[in-house]
Amino acid sequence: MKVLVTGADGFIGSHLTEELIDRGYDVKAFVYYNSFNSWGWLDSLPKEKLSKLEIFAGDIRDPNGVREAMKGVDVVYHLAALIAIPFSYHSPDSYVDTNIKGTLNVLQAARDLDTKRILITSTSEVYGTAKYVPIDEDHPYQGQSPYSATKIGADRLAESFYRSFNMPITIVRPFNTFGPRQSARAVIPTIIAQLLEGETEIKLGSLTPTRDFNFVKDTVNGFIEIANSENTIGEEINIATQREITIGELAEELIRQINPNAKIICDEERLRPEKSEVNRLLGSNEKIKKLTSWEPKYTFEEGLSETIKWFKDKNNLVQYKSDIYNI
Secondary structure (H helix, E strand, O other), rough: OOEEEEOOOOHHHHHHHHHHHOOEEEEEEEEEOOOOOHHHHHHHHHHHOOOOOOEEEEEOOOHHHHHHHHOOOOOOEEOOOOHHHHHHHHHHHHHHHHHHHHHHHHHHHHHHHHHOOEEEEEEEHHHOOOOOOOOOOOOOOOOOOOOHHHHHHHHHHHHHHHHHHOHHHHHHEEEEEEOOOOOOHHHHHHHHHHHHHOOEEOOOOOOOEOOOOOOOHHHHHHHHHHOOHHHHHEEEEOOOOOOOOOHHHHHHHHHHOOOOEEEEOOOOOHHOOOOOOEEEOOOOOOHHHEEEEEOOOOHHHHHHHHHHHHOOOOHOOOOOOOOOOOO
16 A cells, blocks of 8 residues: 655654554655755654655645645645644744645645545644543634644645545544654753753743643554544544643653753743633543544653653754754
């Protein structure tokens, strides 16, 4: 079976691509074209794995390139997106072009090419602050940032193509994923990088919001389980642990593991607008367990341990600018 992963050069995309290779799939990786010929995190894979990959460099915003990449492909895992919330505050147009128009390009090409399965990647941010917990797939949507608004738009486009053209589409909705290779724009890499660089004052935004954290290998396994189940077509499916932790508690745990002498400093620059901050995310995983054989294999503590171990490699840590606020 031939599969295409868009956003294969990114955090989750590179892990998904690697796992698909390990499972023997014929994988095409859609990476963002750039003058450096960088394949993002795929460049860190062993050469024997890279040799099994077909690389397609393009731009998800370009319908012609997307269509070309999708020719001859059975399954599309669409992960390409702009994800940073603070950046979406001042550059929302780029999020509309990438997240909404990019998804439309995938959907249009899949319709024309009669692609067998299409997985559209959503985010728990579409729910906004929880109105009830655990958040199931029937929870209302709330666009609390331009980023989340564009992901809501992309999801609804995907739903419309399923309903209008009977296409084999599934909307996959991971809650907060973490692990090796994650961007410094996310909270766990932000804390770990500061601690490993010897900082004793860890700069963070609000400490009270809660998050439901998935280790990246569990998230990737969820994608594959969903793609392999006929029961998931036409569905929107959370990938969640049904466990929440505050950002403050998370920071304290990482400080305990890495440098107990460090302390947390609230950096006003990192605070989100009051009505934009998502204060509580705790997801339900009942649906994914019902429709697939997925179960999380990593505890939160095990995932943190693997992540810290990866960051302790100087070749990895050097790629993070821990001394600035990465938006």
